[in-house]
Amino acid sequence: MKLPNIYRNKKYHYYIAIPIALMLLSLLVIFVKGIPQGIDLKGGMRITIISSTNFDVQNLKQRVNKVAPTAEVTGAANRVEILIESNSKIKVSQRNFTQIQSLSEELSKARIEELRAKSINDTDAENSAKERYNALSSKIVASSNALLKYMGSNASVASGKNAASIVKKELDKLEYNYVSDILQVVKEKNSIKEYSLEEVGQMLSAYNLRKISEAVVWALLLSSIVIFLIFRKLVPSGAVIFGAVNDIIVALGFMSLLNIPLTLASIAALLMLIGYSLDTDVMLTVKVTKRKESEPKERAYGAMKTGVMMSVTSISAFFVLLIVSLWLKIPTYFQIAVVGVLGLSADIITTWLNNAVIILWDIEKKVVKR
Numbered sequence: 321m322k323l324p325n326i327y328r329n330k331k332y333h334y335y336i337a338i339p340i341a342l343m344l345l346s347l348l349v350i351f352v353k354g355i356p357q358g359i360d361l362k363g364g365m366r367i368t369i370i371s372s373t374n375f376d377v378q379n380l381k382q383r384v385n386k387v388a389p390t391a392e393v394t395g396a397a398n399r400v401e402i403l404i405e406s407n408s409k410i411k412v413s414q415r416n417f418t419q420i421q422s423l424s425e426e427l428s429k430a431r432i433e434e435l436r437a438k439s440i441n442d443t444d445a446e447n448s449a450k451e452r453y454n455a456l457s458s459k460i461v462a463s464s465n466a467l468l469k470y471m472g473s474n475a476s477v478a479s480g481k482n483a484a485s486i487v488k489k490e491l492d493k494l495e496y497n498y499v500s501d502i503l504q505v506v507k508e509k510n511s512i513k514e515y516s517l518e519e520v521g522q523m524l525s526a527y528n529l530r531k532i533s534e535a536v537v538w539a540l541l542l543s544s545i546v547i548f549l550i551f552r553k554l555v556p557s558g559a560v561i562f563g564a565v566n567d568i569i570v571a572l573g574f575m576s577l578l579n580i581p582l583t584l585a586s587i588a589a590l591l592m593l594i595g596y597s598l599d600t601d602v603m604l605t606v607k608v609t610k611r612k613e614s615e616p617k618e619r620a621y622g623a624m625k626t627g628v629m630m631s632v633t634s635i636s637a638f639f640v641l642l643i644v645s646l647w648l649k650i651p652t653y654f655q656i657a658v659v660g661v662l663g664l665s666a667d668i669i670t671t672w673l674n675n676a677v678i679i680l681w682d683i684e685k686k687v688v689k690r
Contacts, residue, residue, distance in 0.1 A: 326621075332680075346572065356576075356579055365499065366403050367502065367515060368515060370514050370515070375399075380510075423463070464486065475490050536590070543598060556605045560598065562670075568590055596663070604676055627672065631665075634664050641657040
């Protein structure tokens with residue numbers, strides 16, 4: 321099927337309204353619904369279970385939700401994955417335990433200062449460090465015992481020196497009991513042949529989120545610098561970067577709409593989407609602004625035929641991955657595939673109804689000035 325030259329239309333400038341409207345709608349959806357986060361970014365546990373019998377996934381999800389209301393159950397045949405957030409008691413306990421760990425580090429530093437002052441016979445510094453050590457120890461003991469009582473533990477702490485290890489042991493028990501309750505629900509109708517548990521704590525999830533945000537920002541920033549160095553013109557460079565940003569926003573909007581979580585896998589797909597977007601946008605910009613054969617609208621049309629074929633080929637590959645992920649019930653493949661399909665579909669709209677229009681408009685404007 322031959323694609324028509326849409327840039328021959330006298331009102332082709334109005335095409336730009338479509339990608340902008342799509343971007344605004346995506347931002348609205350993100351603002352209203354937010355973007356769900358996987359355990360990689362918000363913390364929680366992933367339990368992978370293999371049974372000697374096949375699972376009724378929907379029924380298992382209903383039963384697990386009675387213990388963990390926000391749990392997600394995916395899988396097929398005799399293998400399932402249960403994604404659960406830590407309950408409120410575990411979350412509060414983990415947060416308070418982190419504070420106790422920080423105080424314990426300060427306690428160790430105070431002890432080292434005390435010993436160092438003692439070795440050089442600095443009595444004032446030694447007394448000051450000892451006073452600080454005793455104050456920190458008392459604070460740790462009080463905080464630890466309060467936390468242990470909150471967790472429902474019969475253990476107690478007598479000194480700040482071993483407080484963190486005692487609290488950690490009881491926190492592990494609390495988490496183990498939570499997982500055991502869920503495994504007990506599974507055992508009601510299925511035997512458990514083997515299972516594995518992967519946990520992401522609040523500190524690690526916060527670290528992941530911070531590093532991923534930095535990676536996305538740096539990817540866009542460095543891409544912007546390279547694009548500007550290549551074209552050395554504001555309008556073409558801005559159009560290329562706008563295309564990449566718009567593709568990510570639209571993909572995030574669909575993720576919000578379809579409740580696809582933001583995980584390490586889906587973020588990797590978003591970063592990959594930046595590369596795909598820059599590929600088609602740079603190809604368009606080079607062909608329209610650098611080459612001189614035929615007129616600009618014909619060059620844009622030629623670039624569109626090549627670019628759309630490139631995008632359709634990539635979308636087809638992601639679509640195959642999507643089918644495989646649905647068949648095998650693999651969430652990671654599903655997230656990558658959906659982001660790829662939706663993001664590249666948005667890239668077709670953004671590149672050929674927005675970026676091409678902006679570049680052609682810029683060229684026409686310069687011709688008129690001459």
